Amino acid sequence: MIKTLFRPASISIKSIKPSQLRSFTTTNPLSFVLNKDSPQYKYLHEWKPIEHKFTEEHEYLKVYDDSTALLGITQYASQALGDVTFVELPEIGDRIEKGDTIGSVESVKSASEIYSPVSGEVIGINDALEGTPSILNHDPEVEGWIAHIKLDDIAEVKDSEDLLDKENYEDFLKKDD
Amino acid sequence: MKQLIKLSPWLKRLYSIQVPFQDDLGAMDLDDLNLGDFKYYKESESLTQYTSLKQPIIFISKLNNPFTNLAIEDYIYNAMPLSxxxxMFYINSPCVVIGKNQNPWQEVNLRVLNDLKxxxxxxxxxxxxxxxxxxxxNYSYMTEKSKFNRFKFNQLIIKNVNSLPNNKFEIQLNERGDIVTTDGFKVSGSAFKLSKGKSYHHGTFLLNSKLNVLRNLLSRDDEMGVVHSKSIDSVKSKVQNMELQTEEFIESVCNGxxxxxxxxxxxxxxVEIDNDMILPNEVYTTVEKLKSWDWIFGHTTKFSHTFTKDDLELVFHVDKGLLKQVDVNKTEDDFKYLIEYVNNHDLKYTGSNVAGYVTNDEVSDWIGSCIDGTI
Structure with missing residues (x-):
């Protein structure tokens, strides 16, 4: 779907920098220093999510057993968007209703909205994306998380019909092509 | 809100009872009762009756207010059924339009902008x-997100404009997806938005614009201060007019x-949108947002603005359009009040606001004029 659309402008051979060739690993680009003091560090590198869900708009949601979740965009979306040049983040303390816009990503003159598939309160944002938006291209599913949300009700995730599990999301991607 | 919508057909019926229509008027009404003017009575149309229609629609706005046109575009986009x-076409009276994630202090010569009002x-x-x-x-092509393509609509424009019999300049697509003449002059700039299930590609098309004014509005020199930010930078291009008539261009793209x-x-x-068209409340709400300081200036991410004059170096740190911190390279009494004020209050970053707290008149005029020409 979006893949075909964005493709022509997204990556020109000339614009690939050596650091971008590592896109598919979870290694950080050299420009980004892993922040072990960040409150999200243990979520990203120590704890395992109890649920890992996806939306048809290509967001992912990793839910942890303290009833919080990390929201970001999938590897697929990150490739489809092309070079990310700006990330608009929500603010800590923002109230989010299911379906609300939680931020946006700009790439190649396009502003793409990011939606939250759950309701809750924003308790953390990934400040690193403000200075280095390209983290979203390098490592969208770990270091490129966008918002940390305290869920109103964890059952909303379990019962949601809009949220796909990994297998269904992959099928959805195949169908989309 | 819901209640209002439910009420409105009833209100409409209530108010329409007394209105005579053209068809109801006989010769006697016109002559003897002075009701002749009702011949020109036209029932006002409402934009909402078209926006959700399940067929392809071309909206041509006859309005020139940029705030209204941008708000109508946004409304049509939000209300369109997928697939x-x-x-939409619209022509705006002179204005400068920055991208969603840009910094006006960095992109625009605010002094010229304010001088020209x-x-x-x-x-x-x-x-x-x-x-x-x-x-x-300005054109705006809205479609499903799954059909989003950065090039397709510009290709349609190129094909149709090139086939106009009196077209003077052949145009083509460059590698960035912009429409340029064969000599490489840009005649159109594009931008895109993607939301849930839908997307649009809109752009400008230069027919007979005042390019010297355009140049003055967009060129800044270092004397106006150097802005460092993470906002989106504009890519400067050499531009040219196509010298076509507005109607010719619109008609050819419509045909395409x-x-x-x-x-x-x-x-x-x-569908033509003119002054008689009834616009939904959402449009007015968006107009208010588009006019607000918080959106135009306040939606700018953190940046610093550095001014140098002789041996003085002054750095202003601005976040969300508010001056947060002032750094001066030497002890300078002129900025004492400004620093004190900024430490305790939010100050909207405008030339006159900052100048107001600088005690030396000469310095204060200089700073105000550098920031945006207001002193």
């Missing part, structure tokens, strides 16, 4: 800064749209 394409707008799509005037037509999207079951409808 029924929309095309030209409005500044921040649009909802990405990309760089453009200048609109009556010699420039009809060729592409009209089928026997799906006729293209053309």
């Amino acid at each position: 029924h394409n929309r095309l 030209i409005p500044l707008l921040r649009r909802f799509s990405g990309g760089g800064t453009v200048v609109h005037d009556l010699g420039n037509v 749209f009809i060729d592409e999207f009209e089928t026997d079951d799906d006729r293209v409808r053309v």
